[in-house]
Amino acid sequence: MAELTLEDIAKKVGVSRSTVSRVINGSLNVNSEIRRRVMDVIHETGYHPNAAARSLASQRSGVIGLMLPRSVSSFFTDPFFPQLTQGVAYGCNKNDLTLSLYLVGNKEDEEKIYPRISRRGLLDGILIQAGQPDDRLIDYLDHSRVPNVILGRPFVLNGANYIDVDNIEAAANATRHLIKLGYERIATITGTQNSAVTLDRLEGYTLAMKQAGREIDDSLIVEGDFTEGGGYEAMQRLLPARPDAVFSASDIMAVGAMRAVQDAGLEIPGDIAFVGFDDIPMASSAVIKLTTIRQPILQFGIKAVELLLDIITNGKQPARRVMLETELVIRESCGCHKVNI
Amino acid sequence: MAELTLEDIAKKVGVSRSTVSRVINGSLNVNSEIRRRVMDVIHETGYHPNAAARSLASQRSGVIGLMLPRSVSSFFTDPFFPQLTQGVAYGCNKNDLTLSLYLVGNKEDEEKIYPRISRRGLLDGILIQAGQPDDRLIDYLDHSRVPNVILGRPFVLNGANYIDVDNIEAAANATRHLIKLGYERIATITGTQNSAVTLDRLEGYTLAMKQAGREIDDSLIVEGDFTEGGGYEAMQRLLPARPDAVFSASDIMAVGAMRAVQDAGLEIPGDIAFVGFDDIPMASSAVIKLTTIRQPILQFGIKAVELLLDIITNGKQPARRVMLETELVIRESCGCHKVNI
DNA sequence: TAAAGACGTGGGAGCGCTCTCACGCTTTAT
DNA sequence: ATAAAGCGTGAGAGCGCTCCCACGTCTTTA
Numbered sequence: 001m002a003e004l005t006l007e008d009i010a011k012k013v014g015v016s017r018s019t020v021s022r023v024i025n026g027s028l029n030v031n032s033e034i035r036r037r038v039m040d041v042i043h044e045t046g047y048h049p050n051a052a053a054r055s056l057a058s059q060r061s062g063v064i065g066l067m068l069p070r071s072v073s074s075f076f077t078d079p080f081f082p083q084l085t086q087g088v089a090y091g092c093n094k095n096d097l098t099l100s101l102y103l104v105g106n107k108e109d110e111e112k113i114y115p116r117i118s119r120r121g122l123l124d125g126i127l128i129q130a131g132q133p134d135d136r137l138i139d140y141l142d143h144s145r146v147p148n149v150i151l152g153r154p155f156v157l158n159g160a161n162y163i164d165v166d167n168i169e170a171a172a173n174a175t176r177h178l179i180k181l182g183y184e185r186i187a188t189i190t191g192t193q194n195s196a197v198t199l200d201r202l203e204g205y206t207l208a209m210k211q212a213g214r215e216i217d218d219s220l221i222v223e224g225d226f227t228e229g230g231g232y233e234a235m236q237r238l239l240p241a242r243p244d245a246v247f248s249a250s251d252i253m254a255v256g257a258m259r260a261v262q263d264a265g266l267e268i269p270g271d272i273a274f275v276g277f278d279d280i281p282m283a284s285s286a287v288i289k290l291t292t293i294r295q296p297i298l299q300f301g302i303k304a305v306e307l308l309l310d311i312i313t314n315g316k317q318p319a320r321r322v323m324l325e326t327e328l329v330i331r332e333s334c335g336c337h338k339v340n341i
Numbered sequence: 342m343a344e345l346t347l348e349d350i351a352k353k354v355g356v357s358r359s360t361v362s363r364v365i366n367g368s369l370n371v372n373s374e375i376r377r378r379v380m381d382v383i384h385e386t387g388y389h390p391n392a393a394a395r396s397l398a399s400q401r402s403g404v405i406g407l408m409l410p411r412s413v414s415s416f417f418t419d420p421f422f423p424q425l426t427q428g429v430a431y432g433c434n435k436n437d438l439t440l441s442l443y444l445v446g447n448k449e450d451e452e453k454i455y456p457r458i459s460r461r462g463l464l465d466g467i468l469i470q471a472g473q474p475d476d477r478l479i480d481y482l483d484h485s486r487v488p489n490v491i492l493g494r495p496f497v498l499n500g501a502n503y504i505d506v507d508n509i510e511a512a513a514n515a516t517r518h519l520i521k522l523g524y525e526r527i528a529t530i531t532g533t534q535n536s537a538v539t540l541d542r543l544e545g546y547t548l549a550m551k552q553a554g555r556e557i558d559d560s561l562i563v564e565g566d567f568t569e570g571g572g573y574e575a576m577q578r579l580l581p582a583r584p585d586a587v588f589s590a591s592d593i594m595a596v597g598a599m600r601a602v603q604d605a606g607l608e609i610p611g612d613i614a615f616v617g618f619d620d621i622p623m624a625s626s627a628v629i630k631l632t633t634i635r636q637p638i639l640q641f642g643i644k645a646v647e648l649l650l651d652i653i654t655n656g657k658q659p660a661r662r663v664m665l666e667t668e669l670v671i672r673e674s675c676g677c678h679k680v681n682i
Numbered sequence: 683t684a685a686a687g688a689c690g691t692g693g694g695a696g697c698g699c700t701c702t703c704a705c706g707c708t709t710t711a712t
Numbered sequence: 713a714t715a716a717a718g719c720g721t722g723a724g725a726g727c728g729c730t731c732c733c734a735c736g737t738c739t740t741t742a
Contacts, residue, residue: 003461003728005727005728005729006728006729007728007729015691015692016691016692016693017692017693017728017729018691018692018693018730018731019690019691019692021729021730021731022690022691025730029688029689029690029691030690030691031689031690031691034690034691046459046485048456048459048460048461049460049728049729050397050460050461050462050727050728050729051396051402051460051461051462051463051729052393052394052396052397052402052461052462052463052727052728052729053393053397053462053697053727053728053729053730054462054728054729054730055392055393055396055462055697055729056391056393056394056397056696056697056698056699056727056728056729056730057696057697057728057729057730057731058697058729058730058731059697059730061392061393063441063463066442075423075427076420076423076424076427076622077420077622079418079420079423081423082416082420082422082423082426085423085426085442085444086416086444086446089442089443089444089446090444090446090450093444093445093446093449093450093453093454096453098441098443098457098463099441099442099443099444100404100439100440100441100442101407101426101430101440101441101442102430102439102440103426103427103430103431103434103440104434105427105430105431105434108434109431109434112434112437113434115389116439118387118389119389119390119391119392120344120389120391120392120393121391121392121393121394121395121396121697121698121699122392122393122404122439144387228622228623228626229626232626256626259628262628281418281569282569285569285570285573285597287600287603344698346697346698346699347698347699348698348699356721356722357721357722357723358698358699358700358722358723359700359701359721359722359723360720360721360722362699362700362701363720363721366700370718370719370720370721371720371721372719372720372721375720375721390698390699391697391698391699392699393697393698393699394697394698394699394700394727395698395699395700396699396727397697397698397699397700397726397727397728397729398698398699398700398701398726398727399699399700399701399727400700400727462727462728462729
């Protein structure tokens with residue numbers, strides 16, 4: 001059997017192409033008896049409209065893209081991205097959208113992916129993970145007129161639509177918690193130097209420290225790279241500065257850092273307390289349960305899809321900024337019992 | 342400016358639509374001077390062909406799908422799937438394909454996703470992760486004529502094209518390693534009961550044991566569920582049986598199980614040795630470095646894409662089965678030094 | 683009672699490509 | 713010298729939908 005078309009269905013029912021199209025697209029003005037008969041034939045025959053034809057005629061594909069730039073090499077080492085992807089996928093399912101995933105591996109991929117994104121007719125819009133400041137992609141997208149939403153605050157704003165969690169406030173909150181618990185030498189392990197997330201979380205730390213009248217001691221600020229190994233090494237560099245508490249800019253780095261602390265023969269939270277960021281599943285299942293900032297990662301993905309949909313329908317003006325709230329989840333690693341008990 | 346079309350480019354250069362199309366599609370029979378001029382105009386104008394129109398006319402979309410069924414709920418707890426996704430993404434990049442990701446969250450999603458997949462014109466083919474035996478999807482796909490490749494051995498074969506690692510041999514290999522090291526009470530933590538991977542890895546374990554003349558002791562076989570928590574609980578159930586070595590059907594379960602062992606005040610590998618399966622990044626970065634079976638996960642994804650491409654081009658007959666080799670990676674958790682030093 | 687509106691339906695045009703065929707020209711074989 | 717084959721090009725048809733307009737029928741309003 002050849003592939004069925006709208007016209008075939010119409011012929012079988014004895015109506016016109018247009019009527020069948022109306023039934024499929026849920027138009028109101030169709031006689032209910034005819035609607036029923038059309039539906040029946042569609043189910044019997046297992047007919048599905050051709051997506052390409054539909055996209056071409058309607059100028060809408062029902063597909064959105066999710067792009068994770070090259071700088072996000074940690075796709076499979078940090079559970080953050082899989083979870084984000086899942087959130088976006090759910091958002092797509094909810095809104096009857098199909099998700100295209102663009103994982104950029106290397107420079108070569110990058111060259112190939114750009115044109116694929118700008119090709120009209122394939123994507124109705126795209127979600128892009130914010131990356132390094134030198135990321136050419138966001139510029140590139142401003143020129144092409146593909147509706148887009150940046151996941152996370154981009155470095156240069158100029159009119160960009162983005163969604164982000166309030167990293168500054170969240171980090172400040174985490175730091176304040178450690179301050180309140182009476183720790184004297186509170187350190188922080190930051191993320192990769194030149195990313196907005198890193199900057200914001202560091203700013204939150206600094207803010208809370210200053211507000212509490214504490215000096216900022218540079219030896220208590222070390223750079224990680226959002227990987228477990230990076231956290232381990234950062235902690236090794238940090239140990240000589242004798243911190244009694246650490247705010248880590250991501251859970252996965254905190255896990256690495258805690259391992260370094262244990263390897264050094266110290267206790268958590270007895271000798272060094274920890275607060276992380278993300279609340280990945282491992283945070284609650286690790287040997288020492290991690291106190292951390294919970295990001296609504298699934299919600300983040302879902303909201304991002306909805307924001308993009310809004311832009312697709314109503315245009316990118318005015319620029320939209322969505323901020324999501326976070327929450328401090330208290331477990332064992334911060335040593336709360338010190339004061340509570 | 343309105344969107345450019347082929348015809349616009351043709352007019353600017355002073356040739357016909359057909360010639361521009363030939364240039365874009367790399368046809369040989371084009372005068373090189375004209376080709377150059379066409380290329381120039383394309384670059385100047387930033388023209389990109391419309392994907393929908395192209396798909397409609399050529400009956401090829403250049404998009405393939407990756408479907409992870411509902412039973413794969415562990416998308417973001419087990420790094421296996423993100424890594425697999427990455428492999429598939431690289432395979433797509435290499436072959437100038439776009440990847441659509443279908444993550445099924447719940448029953449409702451499932452209903453919505455089926456028709457999206459069968460819609461012609463959107464997908465050239467699809468990769469499906471093998472799941473439970475009652476998975477309706479694979480049946481469903483056999484009826485629709487979407488070219489497909491199953492990732493992992495499906496329960497019912499009938500003509501299915503699939504790619505898998507040799508789980509039986511790999512598991513046997515892992516078990517033989519423990520046997521060779523002189524362990525007496527070798528246990529295994531299996532995956533979710535009714536999945537082909539679980540069955541195969543268990544069969545490998547049984548095979549190696551029998552070949553070595555060992556009795557199969559049912560109290561040394563416990564079921565996990567491919568999560569860290571599941572591994573922890575499985576190990577707790579296993580401890581009373583006093584194993585001195587464990588082959589875990591996945592690394593992430595091994596990590597959980599090792600935690601249970603430590604929580605029980607026992608040493609690894611001194612009291613209980615471990616071999617895992619997968620070689621996820623955590624295996625080499627955990628506190629106790631895990632001896633494990635390395636699956637070529639990235640390769641797996643890339644090969645899967647190539648296999649699918651072959652099927653798209655040359656038809657699904659004859660059925661193809663691709664088997665990938667694995668490798669035993671020896672680290673600390675198996676206690677190799679016991680015999681070597 | 684006639685004009686105006688609402689409703690349900692059909693048909694044509696068109697979305698922007700690819701693909702086949704036909705045409706004229708040049709090169710090669712007979 | 714002539715036929716055959718090859719090359720580069722253009723034009724037409726068609727991929728399977730959506731969208732708009734026109735048309736007939738029935739209902740509402742002045």
